Amino acid sequence: MSKSIQIPDCYYPKEPALVTPSGQTPDHTIYLSNLDDQIFLRFSIKYLYLFKRRVGVESLKASLSKVLTVYYPLAGRLKASSENGEKLELDCNSEGALFAEACVSISVDQFLEASERPNISWRKLLYRVEAESFISIPPLVIQVTHLGCGGMILCTAISHCLCDGIGTAQFLQAWAHITTKPDTTLPIYPFHGRHMLKPRNPTKVTSSHPEFTYPASQEHISVLSQFLQCQQLVPVSATFTSSQILKIKKLCIPSLKCTSFEALAAHVWRSWAMALDLPPSLQVKLLFSVNARNKLKPGLPRGFYGNGFVLACAESLVDQLVSTNGHYSVKLIKEAKESVSDEKVRSVIDLLEKRKGKPDLSASLVISQWSKLGLEDLDFGEGRAHHMGPLASEIYCIFFPVIGDFYGFTVLMSVPEKAAAKFEQVLKVY
Known part of the structure; x- marks a missing residue:
């Protein structure tokens, strides 16, 4: 560790x-x-x-x-x-x-x-x-x-x-x-x-929103919840350089044009499912934020100061997720990201107006992207930071920047103690 x-x-x-x-x-x-x-x-x-x-x-x-x-x-x-x-x-x-x-x-x-x-x-x-x-x-x-x-x-x-x-x-x-x-x-x-x-008047929920939809069957979910709650959570961290991410992209066969975030998110999602040894028939989700500022029509003004993102959701059976190579999971992530449009964002806003929905976290991995935002470039006059990161490790996953490597990512999240060593090991298989 x-x-x-x-x-x-x-x-x-x-x-x-x-x-x-x-x-x-x-x-x-x-x-x-x-x-x-x-x-x-x-x-x-x-x-x-x-x-x-x-x-x-x-x-x-x-x-x-x-x-x-x-x-x-x-x-x-x-x-x-x-x-x-x-x-x-x-x-x-x-x-x-x-x-x-x-x-x-x-x-x-x-x-x-x-x-x-x-x-x-x-x-x-x-x-x-x-x-x-x-x-x-x-x-x-x-x-x-x-x-x-x-x-x-x-x-x-x-x-x-x-x-x-x-x-x-x-x-x-x-x-x-x-x-x-x-x-x-x-x-x-x-x-x-x-x-x-602001929501439309009248509100119109025109899209499906799997990020807020809970599964009909709770059988596997209760097993997963018990597994997560009965053990101490421990943090696992791994840093990926730009060359290592390129290797992960090359595992995507047949090749698929994708961003570093998409490739690494797919790799972490698969590694998470493998490390937790989830039931093959369990439907799992990957939730990640998508910047909606330029998805809206008209787009939000420059400097908009508020939450300007919505959650995208990729879904898969565990069996398909862990038994296939990166092509399958990367494609799911790309499709989830591309589904975010002006109408999708408006539909989310209207859905939240009708009911105070919470994202489905019952069998989901949530990734928060801190890289490529300029967070690591902070300089108050005595030089840039030598380390930037979160104050704590949470059950959701954070991708934060690597000081000195603009294209690198550090991955941090907490997992059950029994799964930590395997998660760290599987993350390094690329």
Whole structure:
């Protein structure tokens, strides 16, 4: 198994503080679209960055205060809608983002030597907000942790109800830009209106949505659920270089033109089914996000700041998935991706208006794509990050970037302990 560093307790020299926008911001309530307000998005996306040289905390706070004038929703608070208690909306009240400063007795090199997969101790690197519910937590929480060697770790938690990975990268790049070039304009300004994603009147569910459809038979599903719940989950991590991904593509016979994501997603999906030793007759799904910004007609404005993705769903019997080569699974993934159109997106929005559906996770692998978003290029003036990744390993799978290899991917997910060694082994067969 890959290495993981244990983080000692952090020392907080002062109480965390709220950083508010430096300028005047609109005082209004923002409508959250049905894509924002999905139940499964009611959590914060947590990122970890490791820098060899620290940036002054006062400088980071000042630039954060300035960028929050433009990205003012991140300084607001989520609340239940007055019209519908089940729906959330955003109160842009400029209450502020929570900023914590800490120190810990590790070095950059120590972290890099054992940073292939997170463990529970990494959670110490992000200040824990004591709150009654998710909506009581500030949409943006930041911790800067000073390392003994002069480096720093930056951890951020951004509410998924407010934005997706594209929006997260857009905000972080804007913050870094203002830190390094305080007197220049931003390359991209956020567009906060979400009215383009309102449901139709009357609503029309015109497409099939297997991502929200639960199977009629629960027999195999209960077996899988018991298998997943009765064992401790452990993280498995594997890094794929561009040359290794090319080898995976060559296993697709007859050859099929595909992206690196499609090839690797197919490989991970098959490896997951093999490692869990799932029943051959079980129908399994692969769920992954597809950017809908340019699928809509008209497309969403440049800088659109909200969730602009829908889930695509590929389905297969386990027997077919594991007994065939990559061609079969890659083709399923390509077809699922190509099925996302303007009408499909509108149909999802209308479906979510009719009922608060949750994705079918009963026998599904979910892949979240963090690569190719610019997340790894963050530079606050003292050099780019030497490590970028999640703060924790979840049961869903993350593809995150490899520092120094634009075409590489690191795969991270948690699987039952008995399946971990086999999953790691099968991932390396290409």
